[in-house]
Amino acid sequence: MQDNKLISIEQAAALVDDGASVGLGGWIFNSQPMALVRALVRRGAKDLALVPSPGSMAPDLLIGAGCVRHTFCVFISFEQHGLAPHFRRAAESGAVEVTDLDGPGFAGGLRASMGDLPWIPIPDLATDLPRHAPRQYRPLPAVPGERRLIATMAIRPDVCFLHAQQADELGNVQFLGSPFFDVMLAQASRRVVVSVDRIVSKETIRRANHLTKLPSALVDAVVHVPFGAHPTASHGLYEADDAQLRGYVRASAKTEDFAGWVERYVQAPASQAEYLDRVGGAAIGALATG
Amino acid sequence: MSDNPPPPTTAELLAVLLARDLADGEKAIIGTNSDIQVAACNLARATHAPRLWWVSGPGGMVNPVQERLLPTAGYANIAPAEAWLDLPDMIDFIDWKVHFFDFAILSVLQVDRHGNINTAVVGPQQRPRLRGPGAVGISALCGLSRRFYVVAQRHDRHTFVPRVDFICGAGFLDGGRSREDAGLPPGGPRLVVSPLGVFDFEPASKSMRVRSLHPGVELRQVEENTGFEVLCDGPPPVTPMPSREELSVLRQKVDRDGVLRHAQR
Numbered sequence: 411m412q413d414n415k416l417i418s419i420e421q422a423a424a425l426v427d428d429g430a431s432v433g434l435g436g437w438i439f440n441s442q443p444m445a446l447v448r449a450l451v452r453r454g455a456k457d458l459a460l461v462p463s464p465g466s467m468a469p470d471l472l473i474g475a476g477c478v479r480h481t482f483c484v485f486i487s488f489e490q491h492g493l494a495p496h497f498r499r500a501a502e503s504g505a506v507e508v509t510d511l512d513g514p515g516f517a518g519g520l521r522a523s524m525g526d527l528p529w530i531p532i533p534d535l536a537t538d539l540p541r542h543a544p545r546q547y548r549p550l551p552a553v554p555g556e557r558r559l560i561a562t563m564a565i566r567p568d569v570c571f572l573h574a575q576q577a578d579e580l581g582n583v584q585f586l587g588s589p590f591f592d593v594m595l596a597q598a599s600r601r602v603v604v605s606v607d608r609i610v611s612k613e614t615i616r617r618a619n620h621l622t623k624l625p626s627a628l629v630d631a632v633v634h635v636p637f638g639a640h641p642t643a644s645h646g647l648y649e650a651d652d653a654q655l656r657g658y659v660r661a662s663a664k665t666e667d668f669a670g671w672v673e674r675y676v677q678a679p680a681s682q683a684e685y686l687d688r689v690g691g692a693a694i695g696a697l698a699t700g
Numbered sequence: 701m702s703d704n705p706p707p708p709t710t711a712e713l714l715a716v717l718l719a720r721d722l723a724d725g726e727k728a729i730i731g732t733n734s735d736i737q738v739a740a741c742n743l744a745r746a747t748h749a750p751r752l753w754w755v756s757g758p759g760g761m762v763n764p765v766q767e768r769l770l771p772t773a774g775y776a777n778i779a780p781a782e783a784w785l786d787l788p789d790m791i792d793f794i795d796w797k798v799h800f801f802d803f804a805i806l807s808v809l810q811v812d813r814h815g816n817i818n819t820a821v822v823g824p825q826q827r828p829r830l831r832g833p834g835a836v837g838i839s840a841l842c843g844l845s846r847r848f849y850v851v852a853q854r855h856d857r858h859t860f861v862p863r864v865d866f867i868c869g870a871g872f873l874d875g876g877r878s879r880e881d882a883g884l885p886p887g888g889p890r891l892v893v894s895p896l897g898v899f900d901f902e903p904a905s906k907s908m909r910v911r912s913l914h915p916g917v918e919l920r921q922v923e924e925n926t927g928f929e930v931l932c933d934g935p936p937p938v939t940p941m942p943s944r945e946e947l948s949v950l951r952q953k954v955d956r957d958g959v960l961r962h963a964q965r
Contacts, residue, residue, distance in 0.1 A: 437758045437773050438732050464732070464758065464836060483820075487833035489733035494833070501821075501831035510820050512868070513837035514795035533796060535843035536870040536882040539835060542825045557798075558883035587775050588759040594788050623786070645775040699775060 415581035423449035431459040433570030434468045437590040439650040442468040443571040445638040451475040461567045463591040470494040480507040495662035519565030523598035529561035570599035573639045577606045581629035584621040587645020605638040648697040711960040715739035716942040724749040726802035737805040742954045760785035769959040804841035805849040810864045813928040815871025815889030818864035835868040842869030847890040855894035857927040872906035912939040
């Protein structure tokens with residue numbers, strides 16, 4: 411195993427080929443791998459197939475920037491700030507193909523992949539999901555006296571992008587808060603790239619080893635990006651930036667405003683530090699949870 | 701305390717109506733953006749149901765003791781929780797197990813005559829007129845919990861439709877025995893709460909029925925704003941409004957920051 415798994419954010423973006431399937435971790439306004447997503451937009455990635463955990467800006471920005479051909483949708487929303495603007499527009503125009511997935515379809519699909527199984531049985535919940543996604547949900551023969559089951563096919567992203575709070579150079583990744591679906595997504599994916607807010611020593615990792623939910627054997631690369639989940643939250647370090655999220659939704663209403671937003675926050679900043687300068691020190695400082 | 705408290709907003713009213721129906725010792729799950737759901741459960745815990753148990757679906761925090769309404773997946777809910785679970789450990793009892801949860805409370809884009817609910821799309825799935833957030837755990841919660849509640853924050857013909865465009869969560873499907881015939885365990889929608897009233901389901905046909913109308917609401921108003929014929933057994937009773945006690949606990953012990961007071965749309 412490689413000793414040092416630290417790579418640059420550009421190297422991380424280069425790991426994703428055009429047309430690849432990309433898992434996105436976190437949960438709505440928590441731990442979306444936003445710095446990695448911005449790097450993917452700067453690389454000009456095309457025709458991606460997204461496998462997002464319930465999310466907000468990570469899938470929406472990739473869709474808005476024209477990087478996506480297909481996305482699974484378990485849940486994509488800006489919650490109190492409204493519907494996900496670009497996901498909504500692209501789904502309604504047909505520009506991006508959407509496959510709806512429910513929780514069992516997603517969790518079961520990841521579990522199948524984690525165990526190298528072709529599919530996993532889930533309860534038949536009498537919804538419309540299987541009818542609209544016949545490649546994801548398959549009927550299973552009914553057995554008299556047993557529960558009715560269907561199969562959800564294995565979901566195996568080519569690469570997944572996750573965000574966590576800290577790691578060492580060996581790739582032991584620690585979560586100071588909820589890991590959501592990230593550990594399952596990592597086990598289900600072919601390659602795992604994790605951005606972390608800080609790199610800590612091997613000794614620090616060992617002192618609180620119960621926080622290591624992604625051991626180095628499950629991690630291919632680590633990218634050091636302070637505030638790498640911004641404008642979403644990173645548990646224990648900073649809250650979500652509501653003003654920035656609202657600004658994104660507002661800018662997304664008009665094509666030219668959105669182009670300006672992408673230029674200002676995605677294309678122009680040469681580094682994460684420049685990105686944070688553009689957001690503003692006072693705004694960033696106010697998010698700290700210590 | 702001498703003056704009358706301000707009347708409840710719609711969000712406060714819905715939270716109180718739901719809280720009244722929750723029993724002590726029951727188990728529930730709450731999703732991400734769920735101020736009304738959290739308020740209902742915490743109000744019930746602060747009044748008649750102190751042993752009601754709820755878990756944040758995404759974040760795994762159990763019974764966080766808060767006097768403010770916070771996003772359920774947020775970090776601030778970890779410290780005041782009595783347990784903190786990882787999602788991969790929870791999905792067996794969320795997505796597979798029958799009747800682990802006594803109830804779930806679900807918001808909707810559309811609800812229909814038989815209580816099926818939709819949060820995915822209005823119109824065809826491939827070229828929808830409105831693309832909504834998606835199904836998440838709704839399929840499992842409607843299918844596998846002992847009962848569920850529907851929160852409709854608007855009552856109009858876009859929301860109350862004859863048949864939802866996409867069944868994300870099964871209610872009583874086509875009514876009658878069709879839910880059992882589909883192999884689902886006993887359950888289904890118990891109440892629908894809206895800005896106009898409280899609705900339940902007639903036991904044989906499993907069709908939506910008026911249970912009470914909020915003060916000042918007339919049956920005609922419900923009929924005009926519902927996309928199907930809603931059943932009504934005689935003159936509908938008036939919904940008992942939140943008591944002074946209920947409002948005071950809600951505003952001082954559950955929602956100190958007034959999130960539900962400012963949620964009026």
